[in-house]
Amino acid sequence: MIEIEKLYKKYKNADVFALEDFNLTIKSNEIHGVLGPNGAGKTTLMSILSGLILPTSGKVSIQGKELQKDLNKIKSLIGIVPQEYALYPTLTARENLLFFGKIYKVPSNILNDKINLLAERIGMNKFLDKKIESFSGGMKRRINLLAGILHQPEILFLDEPTVGVDIQSKLILLEYLKELNQQGMTIVYTSHHMAEAEDFCTRITIMNLGKAIITEEPKKLIQEHNAHNLEEVFVSLTKLS
Numbered sequence: 001m002i003e004i005e006k007l008y009k010k011y012k013n014a015d016v017f018a019l020e021d022f023n024l025t026i027k028s029n030e031i032h033g034v035l036g037p038n039g040a041g042k043t044t045l046m047s048i049l050s051g052l053i054l055p056t057s058g059k060v061s062i063q064g065k066e067l068q069k070d071l072n073k074i075k076s077l078i079g080i081v082p083q084e085y086a087l088y089p090t091l092t093a094r095e096n097l098l099f100f101g102k103i104y105k106v107p108s109n110i111l112n113d114k115i116n117l118l119a120e121r122i123g124m125n126k127f128l129d130k131k132i133e134s135f136s137g138g139m140k141r142r143i144n145l146l147a148g149i150l151h152q153p154e155i156l157f158l159d160e161p162t163v164g165v166d167i168q169s170k171l172i173l174l175e176y177l178k179e180l181n182q183q184g185m186t187i188v189y190t191s192h193h194m195a196e197a198e199d200f201c202t203r204i205t206i207m208n209l210g211k212a213i214i215t216e217e218p219k220k221l222i223q224e225h226n227a228h229n230l231e232e233v234f235v236s237l238t239k240l241s
């Protein structure tokens with residue numbers, strides 16, 4: 001479970017808060033979508049939850065551990081798949097994954113087998129010994145995902161994992177993420193694709209201007225707003241006033 005209370009973030013030299021009185025509880029085993037227009041604060045939130053940047057104030061606890069106090073313990077419980085590729089282009093996919101496996105302290109006697117197994121699951125086993133620079137966007141995203149889950153985290157943070165991805169890679173990614181969720185992984189993801197989020201997420205939070213506007217199951221939200229789909233609800237709740 002992730003508990004976020006009264007979270008504020010103001011970047012140096014910024015005039016406004018990127019996050020302002022942000023409160024949210026993400027339950028275990030959810031696929032939780034964090035949705036919002038450009039600049040809403042999604043990446044800022046994900047970066048704080050992943051321990052990459054510090055909040056200005058507020059409290060975050062992950063699996064009962066306070067983020068600022070127990071960051072090292074929390075880091076072994078979480079996986080991070082950032083918006084930008086975290087991969088070294090001149091190394092092969094396998095070399096990249098070996099590197100991430102070592103950082104996350106995956107035992108070296110099982111690391112290579114694990115890489116083979118996971119790569120096979122997402123259709124990348126034939127490409128493991130090819131350099132990242134030769135990969136399409138979808139292939140990079142698939143390897144990027146494996147880099148974030150090699151250590152079997154309890155919670156996975158994904159920032160726009162399907163951007164620049166062809167439909168085949170997208171389906172493979174989403175199907176595999178659902179499978180990981182069924183095996184017990186909590187998934188927190190950001191996206192601008194409302195149709196994708198509607199189908200993929202068990203609950204979503206719509207945020208705007210640094211604040212959480214609403215948290216609900218997509219179907220309930222659509223019903224409650226008498227809308228046809230999530231996009232309609234999203235547009236009406238984030239309208240510029």
Ligand SMILES: Nc1ncnc2c1ncn2[C@@H]1O[C@H](COP(=O)(O)OP(=O)(O)OP(=O)(O)O)[C@@H](O)[C@H]1O
Pocket residue numbers: 011012014017018036037038039040041042043044045
């Ligand atoms: N490093 C930074 N320094 C100063 N301001 C920043 C920085 N990063 C983000 N911001 C500001 O914080 C606010 C929230 O940005 P953030 O990137 O978290 O939004 P987002 O919802 O992820 O947007 P997008 O959908 O475009 O990725 C914006 O006003 C942005 O300009």
